[in-house]
Amino acid sequence: MKKVVVFASGSGSNFQAIIDAVNAGEIQAEIAGLISNKSEAGALQRATNNSIPTTVCSPEQFESTADYEKVLLQKVESWKPDLIVLAGYLRKIPDQIIAAYRGSIINIHPSLLPKYGGKGFYGMNVHRAVLENNETESGCTIHIVDEEFDQGPIIAQSKVAVHSDDTPEILAKRVLHEEHKLLPATIKKFLN
Numbered sequence: 030m031k032k033v034v035v036f037a038s039g040s041g042s043n044f045q046a047i048i049d050a051v052n053a054g055e056i057q058a059e060i061a062g063l064i065s066n067k068s069e070a071g072a073l074q075r076a077t078n079n080s081i082p083t084t085v086c087s088p089e090q091f092e093s094t095a096d097y098e099k100v101l102l103q104k105v106e107s108w109k110p111d112l113i114v115l116a117g118y119l120r121k122i123p124d125q126i127i128a129a130y131r132g133s134i135i136n137i138h139p140s141l142l143p144k145y146g147g148k149g150f151y152g153m154n155v156h157r158a159v160l161e162n163n164e165t166e167s168g169c170t171i172h173i174v175d176e177e178f179d180q181g182p183i184i185a186q187s188k189v190a191v192h193s194d195d196t197p198e199i200l201a202k203r204v205l206h207e208e209h210k211l212l213p214a215t216i217k218k219f220l221n
């Protein structure tokens with residue numbers, strides 16, 4: 030059975046979409062663990078509800094960055110992932126992890142990359158910028174993670190229309206709905 034490790038910082042609705050696809054047998058894999066940098070992340074509860082092991086790990090808990098990176102890498106290695114999924118993870122993945130799992134870490138981003146990616150483009154900032162620029166379409170992108178934020182090779186994209194009366198919140202919801210379909214489908218393809 031292939032193993033997937035998920036990183037999430039937020040409510041974890043994308044993580045839930047993965048759990049649901051695994052439980053439905055659409056993704057034939059085991060979610061070996063969830064890592065969050067935030068002890069209050071909703072994703073942690075979703076993991077617990079599904080008996081998925083969790084770890085909270087953030088640099089603030091350690092005396093040095095080196096200690097943090099070592100512990101994080103050890104944790105990931107202990108779960109022996111075939112695929113690592115960043116599902117709303119708001120911290121940079123340490124370079125050692127990227128090097129150890131190069132090509133096997135994917136991230137979902139709520140815009141049509143390369144547009145609206147990189148530093149500062151996260152959460153509602155992305156949707157606000159899309160509306161400020163009067164874009165007529167937006168969407169979500171899944172890409173391979175490398176050392177640069179939101180810049181690795183794109184492997185899947187899904188588009189939505191932007192309406193003239195959209196608020197960032199309404200647009201975010203429309204994009205998120207697509208994310209919940211694109212992420213499980215892409216994981217399935219990746220593992221095959």
Ligand code: GRF
Pocket residue numbers: 037038039040041042043044116117118137138139152205208
């Ligand atoms: C999603 O829009 C994801 O693309 C972005 O953060 C949001 C996370 O939502 N990186 P959730 O925690 O999966 O509900």
